[in-house]
Amino acid sequence: MADGRNLRAASVQMEHTDGDKQANFAKIEKFVAAAAAQNVQLVVFPECCVTGYWFIRNLSTPQLAELAEPVPGGPSTRRLRDLARKYSITIGAGWVESTDGAVFHNTYVVALPDGTTHFHRKIQSFEHASIRSGTQYTVFDLPGGLRAGILICYDNNIIENARMTALAGADVLLAPHQTGGVGGKDPHRMGLIDPALWSNRHADPATIENEFRGDKGRGWLMRWLPSRAHDNGMFLIFSNGVGHDDDEIRTGNAMILDPYGRILAETCKPADDMVIADLDAGLLETATGRRWIRARRPELYGPLAVPTGRERDTRELKILQNVAPEK
Numbered sequence: 001m002a003d004g005r006n007l008r009a010a011s012v013q014m015e016h017t018d019g020d021k022q023a024n025f026a027k028i029e030k031f032v033a034a035a036a037a038q039n040v041q042l043v044v045f046p047e048c049c050v051t052g053y054w055f056i057r058n059l060s061t062p063q064l065a066e067l068a069e070p071v072p073g074g075p076s077t078r079r080l081r082d083l084a085r086k087y088s089i090t091i092g093a094g095w096v097e098s099t100d101g102a103v104f105h106n107t108y109v110v111a112l113p114d115g116t117t118h119f120h121r122k123i124q125s126f127e128h129a130s131i132r133s134g135t136q137y138t139v140f141d142l143p144g145g146l147r148a149g150i151l152i153c154y155d156n157n158i159i160e161n162a163r164m165t166a167l168a169g170a171d172v173l174l175a176p177h178q179t180g181g182v183g184g185k186d187p188h189r190m191g192l193i194d195p196a197l198w199s200n201r202h203a204d205p206a207t208i209e210n211e212f213r214g215d216k217g218r219g220w221l222m223r224w225l226p227s228r229a230h231d232n233g234m235f236l237i238f239s240n241g242v243g244h245d246d247d248e249i250r251t252g253n254a255m256i257l258d259p260y261g262r263i264l265a266e267t268c269k270p271a272d273d274m275v276i277a278d279l280d281a282g283l284l285e286t287a288t289g290r291r292w293i294r295a296r297r298p299e300l301y302g303p304l305a306v307p308t309g310r311e312r313d314t315r316e317l318k319i320l321q322n323v324a325p326e327k
Helices: 021-037 054-058 061-067 075-087 153-157 159-167 195-199 205-213 225-232 288-294 314-320
Strands: 007-014 042-044 090-099 103-111 117-121 139-141 147-150 172-176 235-245 248-251 255-257 263-266 273-279
Touching: 007 021, 007 255, 021 042, 021 075, 021 090, 021 273, 042 172, 042 235, 061 090, 075 090, 075 103, 075 117, 090 172, 103 147, 103 172, 147 159, 153 159, 153 172, 159 172, 159 225, 159 288, 172 225, 195 205, 195 235, 195 248, 225 235, 225 255, 225 288, 255 273, 263 273
Parallel strands: 007 042, 007 235, 042 090, 147 172, 172 235
Antiparallel strands: 007 273, 090 103, 103 117, 139 147, 235 248, 235 255, 255 263
């Protein structure tokens, strides 16, 4: 079925520098220029790529406050907005947000070419005791007619979050992450990557790429990520960190999936990289997941909103109980 709402999208994997917004933004700007030169209309960067990510857990609250900034009134939002205007491209990137009352959020900001911005506060936050989880889903119109939703990293692990975003009308799910190479007690999920393999990646790229493709990276993602796209009939743009993230090695694996959960573009390179795909909006109406959504029986689903008593705060599960991370 013909649909004029097609979209050329890009997903970036990049290694950030902890706490160095200038260096990280310089890298973002190079990728945006390269994307614009290839007629990309939407480019998605990783979670907390502006501030850095995993080192946040070790900051004091005053140090966190120094790193964070207001959204949308802060300098990073203005810089992202200016970049979107300059290249006439929609850009998403993440950092730590500060709000009144010394409350902080892991926030992802999307700047549109017309100067408007949208932002999502991570619903399943755990990164720092002073970072609070968001309480709202985020869905908005992209230029050209498609609607986008945002779920940050762990948000995507909770299947209800993806379904709620789809029910709010999202055609494209922006899924910025910092994952892969994650430590923990669960022997069946990811696992740490030896930093020496990353340091030796130029001399021996095959070994580190094998790690990135295996169960510490792509193999783990393939167990669940395509289902978020397929079961909800959404395109999915997975962006991720790569390389050093404090004391862990992220696996990149940037990819773009269609509403059937098929991979349109991906990379397993042990380096900063960008993948590009044309999203054919004609696939949306007939996607399996959209048919399944129309077959829903909401009258049966009341228990989904009833606490079982087993629910726990994400930070308690992730940090305080030292349970294997689900990043």
